[in-house]
Amino acid sequence: MSPRTRDLLAQKRPRRVRSRAVSTLPPLVVSSLKPHEVDLMVPALVCPTCRTWVPISTPHSPRPKLVPHHTERAGTDAPVRCPGSHRLVTVNLTADQWFRRLEEGLTQTDGRRSTRVLRKPKVGSAPAVMQIVGGTVDDKTARKLDEAHVRGCSTCCIKDDKGNVLRAVDLASRCADGRRLAQLAAHTRRLASARRKAQLDREEWNDRRAWGLRLLHEQQWQHVSGPVADADLRRVRDTLAALIQMLNPRMADAPQLSDWERADLMSAIALLATQEEQLTR
Structure with missing residues (x-):
């Protein structure tokens, strides 16, 4: 019986910078860079040579450095490697310290005044x-x-x-x-004669406008005067009937009115009767 065999496949490994090359440029100190040019959560920073974001290789090792990178975009033919590749980085800040510095910088930036120039309007010449x-x-x-x-x-x-x-x-x-x-x-x-004529014309136009508005109001009132009068008469009659019923209740056990209350009801009934007479004319 032949021994059992199996296919051996190479596993995908993470790419790491294994080169021991070190750039001749002086090491980059993280605390000397601007807070918005560093990201210790990734970690990465802006390369001062090519001004692009570059990851930091092995940031927790004794000698962290920038990974090798090019000055052109990815996929460019014959790319040129940036001189800042393999540059040593001195990480002398923790992630909390860096984040605190970033918040302080944002607070100072928000508190600044706007630098936009506001042009003052031109003042015209004074009239004579x-x-x-x-x-x-x-x-x-x-x-x-x-x-x-x-x-x-x-x-x-x-x-x-x-x-x-x-x-x-x-x-x-x-x-x-x-x-x-x-x-x-x-x-x-x-200009006296022309001014007087203009004033007379303006007064005549105002009189005509007032007369037209008054005529329009009268025409509109004629359309609704009948229903309004009927509603007023119906309201007065309903109120008068209610007061008469209070004055002469139909139920025997109804509360008795005092002399003052009866006098007030009689006055109100007389007033409503006068209003009904005026509306029915």
Whole structure:
């Protein structure tokens, strides 16, 4: 009888870096790196040479180092190995210490102010005096302002020996405020007729609108006035019947009303009777 045989298959083994090569670059100290560039849970870190995430080979051994890696993406033809391969790593932090440093960094980052520049709106030029006052005063007010300025300004008026104002000087000889007020008075005097006409048209339009709204309200009320009157009359009659029944109860053992309660009921019945009479007219 032939001996029993079986197929021997090679088991898949985890890939490990078995090379004893060591990079000539100085060892990387984990505490000197930024917390977000290290992950001690994997463990891995960002290679300072090629700025890619690289696993740490045997992190708990006496001499942990970076695994060999390339500077290009995986599958690239003729890849170039990064000089940071086989670089020694000094793991001088525990996972809890690293995580605490990472949380502190996130707290400081969230508390910073935004660096976005907020542009201030551009301030427009100030309007002229005529544009500010011209729309708020009428021709009479503008003329009174001009006359008051002429009486109080020594530059804009001509006075006699006794100090009485004779007349106003020419527009070119006036002061800056006097010229503005004179121009405002002339401007409002030219627009007085158009302003009065616009005001009359606006008042007429408001009167027509109010009359139309009142007519619409009357038309709408005509459609519902009948049912509303019937509902009011029915409510008054029901209340009146209930009060009369309270005043003259049908049951013999019903509670007796006092004189004050009977007087209140009689007053309420009289008031409801008056309302019923008014609604039935």
